[in-house]
Amino acid sequence: MKSKKKIQVFPIVNGLIFIIISLIIIVPIWKILVDSFDLKTAYGMKLWPEEFGLTGYITVFKNPTMYQPLIISFITTICGTAVALILSTFGAYVLIQYDMPGRNFMANMLLFTMIFNGGMIPTYLVLKSLHLTNTLWVVILFPALNVYNLVLMRNFFEGIPASLFESATLDGCSPMQTFIRIVLPMSKAALASIGLMFAVSYWNDYTHYKLYITNSDLYNFQMKLRGMIMGSDSPAVTAGVTENTIKNAAIIIVILPFMILYPFLQKYFVKGVNIGAVKE
């Protein structure tokens, strides 16, 4: 009897705990969303806008110094993800050629960068001497070679049956043809998972901008938002809207594209983590 009663109580308590945990996650984001629509400044504990208005958003989209960083975020995310996927798939495809002379040297050359690096300042000095600082090249190209993601991609590729490669070679396919006709179609899930990981990290990039870009015309939206929150870059306040409302609207704008896509993409992210954990 006693144990039966326990079984009935536990799921309710457990469910309640997880409702509370979910609320702890949601409330801060909800609060920002609400305040971005609230034209009254005294937000306090309200979880619903007191005076509803879209002025915060309109201000962002009307002001070139606000929407230009957003455009830069989009451009660098798209270009960066494309370059990163090319490097990861090319590198991973070469690393599964175990019979190729020099293959181990190539693998070790990449893996060594995971153990040791030059550090923040020598990297900065090299990029500066190559005239890459204060260009969008640096924020597109530098994060594109990610050895960890390349190894993940290699793990995916290793699951492709060797017989497919053999028959492709017998049919006279060049490495590039085999890559396009067999490797890429066989690893759509991997391309989605790793591509999304790259896209999120490009969209969210702040460190590379902070270190290598001082020209505010080249800032992405993360840099712009940071400047606004720190008060070093006050948003242009127009009539009927406060600075905080604009800040809240900016936060919502920068997370919105991801929030919309996220429920559909979640499985690819989870897949990426699990393949990495299982096979590494």
Next chain:
Amino acid sequence: MKNNKKQSAAPSANNSRKHLAAKIYKYRGFYLMFLPVFIFAVIFFYLPMLGIRYAFTDYNGIKDPTFTGLANFEKMFSMPNFWSAFTNTLEISIIKLFLTVAVAVVVSIFLNEIANIHFKKVVQTIIYLPHFMSWVVTASVFSLILAPTSQGLVNTFLVEMGVVSADNMIYFLGDTKWWRFAYYLINIWKETGWQTVIFMATLSGINTELYEAASIDGAGRWGKMRYITFPALANTILTVLILNLAKVMNLFESAFVLQNDAVLGTANVLETYIYYQTFNSGAIPNYGYTTAVGLFKSIIGCVLVLFCNWLSKKVRDGRGIV
């Protein structure tokens, strides 16, 4: 494992050289495909390694570097700010690591007990979410919510509850007493959910017969959680700890975006120390000195990675982390 595909060695040296040349010719397309990766690796990883020589020089970017031997390291070890940044790095990283993993393990074990699959999916979707928000967004959200004004959610709540008075609100992110506490909580908020992914994957692999057998033996829910679910996670916990221990020296962005001048004594870590010394010191940057600090950081990081790799091979049947 795949190496045994290698063909047997050719009989004579001349022959083997021809054989090698033929092989290289056969793989020419692959070398071409590796070329861009090679160029990226050289520019972004190997050229900066050459820059480590500045650690032994006096260099400000204008005049040519002059060799000064170990002077930069002597200066570094005599700087109290360097030592506090070093100990802060280790303390903050390691406490953060153990806290987030511990919370993630507990959350995973209880998440595993949810019978309603739809409710479980909704909860998972929600708790994974903050992982994908950038540190800038996270810091922005919390600097608004934790603001010590009537606009801040948390302080207004505390005033309402009578915990603090309206003119004595807590400046969580600007008070040395509160900063680390807030930092750990924000990290738990952001990363715990995502950490459960890997634990949930392990739990989904547990043979359900184990639970049935335990039920027959009279084990209750707690018994099963304690004696089946938790031990099943032990290996994964160890793996996650080892993987992350290798990265403790890399702490930068999360600390950087949440700190400010008022809390630097307790919040400054090595990477942010290097950053401020180089770009925010107000004087002509001393690249030699900050390269030396970076080299010290890299060497400690390298030792940690190799140690964790050794540890990983020891406890995970020969599987390393690099």
